[in-house]
Amino acid sequence: MNSPVPTPSSGDSIIYAENLHKRFGGTEALAGVSLSVTEGTVLGLLGPNGAGKTTTVRVLATLLRADSGTATVAGFDVHRQADEVRSIIGLTGQYAAVDEKLTGHENLWMVGRLLGMNKAGAHDRANELLERFRLADAGDRQVRTYSGGMRRRVDLAVSLVGRPRVLFLDEPTTGLDPASRLELWEITRELVADGTTVLLTTQYLDEADELADQIVVIDKGKVVAEGTPDALKDRIGGRTLRIEVSDRNRLEEARSVLGRLAPPEGITMDPAVRTVTMPVGTDTSLAANAIAVLASVGIEITDFGLDRPSLDDVFLELTAGTAEDRDDNGVSK
Amino acid sequence: MTATTALPTSLPEMRRPRGLAAIVHDGGIIAWRNLVQLPRSPELVIFTLIQPVMFVLLFNYVFGGSIGTSLPGGLSYAQFLIPGIMVQTIVFGTSQTSVGLADDLQKGIVDRFRSLPIARSAVLNGRIVADSVRLTMVAIVLILVGYLVGFRFTGGIALGIIMIGLAVFFGFAMSWIMANIGLRVKDAETASTAGFVWLFPLTFVSSVFVPVATMPGWLQAVARNNPVTLVANLLRALSLGSPIPGSTWASQSIPVALWCFGIVAVFAPMAVARYRKV
Numbered sequence: 001m002n003s004p005v006p007t008p009s010s011g012d013s014i015i016y017a018e019n020l021h022k023r024f025g026g027t028e029a030l031a032g033v034s035l036s037v038t039e040g041t042v043l044g045l046l047g048p049n050g051a052g053k054t055t056t057v058r059v060l061a062t063l064l065r066a067d068s069g070t071a072t073v074a075g076f077d078v079h080r081q082a083d084e085v086r087s088i089i090g091l092t093g094q095y096a097a098v099d100e101k102l103t104g105h106e107n108l109w110m111v112g113r114l115l116g117m118n119k120a121g122a123h124d125r126a127n128e129l130l131e132r133f134r135l136a137d138a139g140d141r142q143v144r145t146y147s148g149g150m151r152r153r154v155d156l157a158v159s160l161v162g163r164p165r166v167l168f169l170d171e172p173t174t175g176l177d178p179a180s181r182l183e184l185w186e187i188t189r190e191l192v193a194d195g196t197t198v199l200l201t202t203q204y205l206d207e208a209d210e211l212a213d214q215i216v217v218i219d220k221g222k223v224v225a226e227g228t229p230d231a232l233k234d235r236i237g238g239r240t241l242r243i244e245v246s247d248r249n250r251l252e253e254a255r256s257v258l259g260r261l262a263p264p265e266g267i268t269m270d271p272a273v274r275t276v277t278m279p280v281g282t283d284t285s286l287a288a289n290a291i292a293v294l295a296s297v298g299i300e301i302t303d304f305g306l307d308r309p310s311l312d313d314v315f316l317e318l319t320a321g322t323a324e325d326r327d328d329n330g331v332s333k
Numbered sequence: 334m335t336a337t338t339a340l341p342t343s344l345p346e347m348r349r350p351r352g353l354a355a356i357v358h359d360g361g362i363i364a365w366r367n368l369v370q371l372p373r374s375p376e377l378v379i380f381t382l383i384q385p386v387m388f389v390l391l392f393n394y395v396f397g398g399s400i401g402t403s404l405p406g407g408l409s410y411a412q413f414l415i416p417g418i419m420v421q422t423i424v425f426g427t428s429q430t431s432v433g434l435a436d437d438l439q440k441g442i443v444d445r446f447r448s449l450p451i452a453r454s455a456v457l458n459g460r461i462v463a464d465s466v467r468l469t470m471v472a473i474v475l476i477l478v479g480y481l482v483g484f485r486f487t488g489g490i491a492l493g494i495i496m497i498g499l500a501v502f503f504g505f506a507m508s509w510i511m512a513n514i515g516l517r518v519k520d521a522e523t524a525s526t527a528g529f530v531w532l533f534p535l536t537f538v539s540s541v542f543v544p545v546a547t548m549p550g551w552l553q554a555v556a557r558n559n560p561v562t563l564v565a566n567l568l569r570a571l572s573l574g575s576p577i578p579g580s581t582w583a584s585q586s587i588p589v590a591l592w593c594f595g596i597v598a599v600f601a602p603m604a605v606a607r608y609r610k611v
Contacts, residue, residue, distance in 0.1 A: 061448050086450035097441035101370040112345070113362050114451050121345025142373065158445070163344050 014039040014166060014197050015060060020069035022055055022221075029055040030066065031221035037199060037214070039165075042192055044212030044229075045201040046315065052221040053201040054094065057170050060199065061091045073166055087115075090159035094171040097155060100144040104135050104154045107143060111161045129157040133187070149180030156187065167191065169200045173207060185210055205315055217318050224318045233308050234282060241278045241287040243294065244303040248274050254299050261290055280306070349450065356458065359451040363459025367433065368466060377429065381471050385422040386478050389414065392542060393482045400543055405578060412487075415479035416496070416568035417541035420561055422475060423468050423504040424536055428528035430464050430508040434515030435524035438611060457608055461508045468504040472497045488574020496571035499589070503564050506593040509600035516607045540565050560592040 013036035022030040030052050037043040045053050058064035060071055062082040070077065076084040091097075098107045105126050112122030130139040133153040138146060143154060152172065159167065169188065173181040188211055192198055202208055208215050209229050217225040217232075225232060245254055248271055255269050258278050266279045280286045287306055294301060350358045371377060392414055401410035437443045437456070446456050476484070476497070486493035511528050518524045538552060539545075539561040545553050556562055567585045570576045576585050 058444075063444055063447055083450045086448060089448065091445070091448040093441045093444060097445040099366065099370070099442055100440075101373045102366065106366075106369065110362060110366055111445075111449065114359060114446075114449050114455075116347040116349035117345045125345050162347060 012039070013037055014074050015043070015072075015199060017056070017060060017071040018069055020056065020059055020066045020071060022052075022059065022064070022066050028221050030059070030069075032069070033218060033221065033223055034069075035216050035223065035226070037197055039197050040192065040195050041213040042188070042198040042200055042211050044208035044215040045199060045218065046205065046208050046215055047201075047203070047218040049203065051218045053203075053218060054170055055221075056218070057091075057168050057199065057201055061089055061168050062086055063091075087162070088165045090162070090164035090167045092152075092156050092159045092167070092169050092172055094174060098143050098151065098158055101142055103140050103142055104130060104146070104157075105139040107154060107158050108161055111158050115162045125161055129160060133157045149176055149183065152176060152180065152184060153187075156184070160191075164196065166197045166199070169198060171201055171203065173202070173204065181207075217315065219318065239280050239282065239284075239287075240307045241280045241290055242275055242305050242307055243277070243291070243301055244273065244275045245294075246274070246300040246302045250299050251276060253297070254294055257293055257297055257299070258290055261286065261293065274302075277307075356452045356454055359455035360458035360462060363446070363455050364462040364466070365459075367460055367463030371463075371467060381422075381426055381429070381467060382474055384425075385418060385471060385475050388418055388422070389475065389478050389482060392418065396542070400547075403547065404544065409483055411479060411483040412485070412572070413544075413569065414542070415475060415482075415484040416500075416572050417539075417565045419472055419475050419497075419500050419568060420503065420539075420565045421536040421541045422471055423500050424507055424561065425529075425532055426468050426471055427464065427504050427507040427511045428525065428532065429467070430460060430511035431513075431515030431518070431524040431528035432521050433460055433464070434512055435518050436521040438516070439520050443611065453609065454605060457512055457604055461505060461512065464508050465501055465505045468501050469497065472500050484572070486572055488572060492571045492574055496568050499571065500564070500568055503560075503589070503593055506596040506600075509597055509604055512604040513600055513607060516604060516611055535559065536561055560589070563589050563592065 015035070015037035017036070018034045020030045020033045021028070033052060033056055035043065035045070035056075045056060047053050055064065059066045060073060060078060062078050062085050065079055072078065073085045074088055076088075078085050098104075099110075102110065108126035108129055109122045112125045113119070117125060127136070127139070130136045133156070135150060135154055135157070138150060143151060146154065156169075156172070172188075173184050176184065185207070188198060188200070198211075200208070200211060212229060215226065215229055215232055216223055243254065245251060251269055251271055251274060254276050255267055256264075258264075258267050258276060262278055262280070267276060269276050278290060280290075284306070291301060291304060349355060393411055397410035397414070400413075404410065404413055434443075434457075437460075443456060452458075476493070486496075514528050515524050518527055538548075538556050539559045540556065541561060545556045545562065548556055563585070566577050566580075567589050570580070570582070570585055576582050
C-alpha cells in the first residue's frame, strides 16, 4: 500500500472539516459544519433525521462537493485529492451498498480487484474477511439470500477490504435486530483497537454513548454541541440524588433536612413512590453527606441512587422542537 | 475452508494501474460484475431472449402471409423480418442500460464504486460493455431462430458477422442515450418507463416490420429518415450481400455511421458529465 505523505493543515486530526456549507435547492443541508477527529478514535455524529449527518459524511467521503468550506482526510483535500482520500477510507452506507446478485465472496473479490489486488490476493482477502465476519458458510450464496444482519456484516466487510485507516459508518445499525446491533458494536470496537479511526453517524443515542470517544451533535446543518459523552451529560445539570424513604409521613421532613444542604427550590418530592430528589451536580460527597444527615435524624432509607441525565435528555434539550418526527425514527422516547 | 486454516495477516499488495490501463482494468471488472448477474436475473433473460423469439414467430406467421406478397424482388418475409427485428430487439434491449444504472444508483452501489479510487468512467463503461455483450447474445439467438423460419445469410457468413457487429454497435450508441436517462431518474421503475415508451414509435415508424411504402405519405417521410430504418435497411443489405435497390454501400452505410458516431459523440460526454454530479 502506498504510504500517503500527509501535508496536514489540521494539526493531529485525521479527519478535519471547517465551515462546510451545502445547499440543495432551497434547503440548507450544511450551514457551517466544523469537526475534527483524532486518529484512532471514534467520533459520533448525532442528530435528528435531516440534520445533515449523511450530507457531512458524503462530503468527507468525496461523494459530494461542498459549496464552501474545507475538509481533509489524513491531510488530503477531499475534493482536490479525492483519489488519495478514497484509497484510505472505507464507507458503509445507511443502506447496504453491496450487490445483491453477487455472492458475498464475489462482492469482496471485486472490491479487492478494484483496489489493485491480483486475483489470488483478492481471493485470499475475501476469504479472510468472510471468516472474520462469520460469513464463510454463506460466502458462495448471493447476498439477496442473506438476513439483515448478514447484509450489514458483508457491507462492512466490503468497506474493509483495503484495510482503510478511516471508516465512515453511516447509521450502521438502523433497522437491525438487537443481537446484530451488539455484534456490529463489537466489530467496531475491534477495528478501533486495531487503530482504525471511525466516524459514526447514528440517531441512536445509546449507540453513540457505547462507541464514541467524542460526540458532535448537529441540528439543521449546524453543530450545536460537542464533547465527550460524559461532558455532554454533565452539561445539562449533572447528577441527581434520588432517595426513597420507608415512611411516607416523614417525606416532608426529609425534604426540609436536605434543604439545609442544597438550595431547597431544587429539591422535589414524590409521595406516590416515597421519593425525594436533590440535584448534586458533580459533587458526589454531597450525596454521601445527604444520606448521612437523613440517617442521623432517624429517617430510614429503603433505596437511593445517583441518576445522571441520559444522552436522550441532552439531545432533547439541544434539539428541542426541531424534530417533530423524532418518535417515528426511534431517536428518543 | 476449515476453521483451523491459518488466516493471512498481511494485506495483499495493492497496485493500481494508471491512465488508460486503469480505465480498461476498472471498466472490465465492472463489466464482469454486470455479466455475472445476467444469468441470475431470470426476468432479464426472458425479456432479452424469449421476447424476440416470440416476435419472430408471431410476425412471421401472422403478418408473413399478407406482407410477404408485397415485398420487392420476391424477398421472403423471414428474410425481410429478421434484420428488422434485430434492430428492434437491440433498441429495446438498450433500455436495460437505464434500468441497470438507475437501480445501481438507487441501491447505493454507485456510491460504493465512487468511494473507491477507481477510474471515473468505470461504472458507465462497465455497464455499456456488458450490455453490448448481452446484445450480441441476443443477436445470435435471433439469427438462430431466423434460420428456423427460413432466413439465410445469402451474402455469405462474413457479411453476416459484420451485420451482427453493426447491429450491436448501433445498440452500443443507443445505450449512451439510455445511460443519460438512467442517471436522471429517481428509480429503476421510472427508468424502465422513461427508457421504454419512446421506443415504440421509434421502432414501429420504420422499415422494421413492414416496407415504408405501405405507410401513409406523411408517415413515410418520418420513417425514411428514422435511423432505425437506415440501420434495418443496411442490415438487410448485409444479410443479402448487396445494397437495397436504388442504393449503394456508401449511400447506405455513411448515414448509419454518422448516426452511430453522432449519438456517441453527443450522449457519452453528457452521461459522463452527469455521472460526476450524481
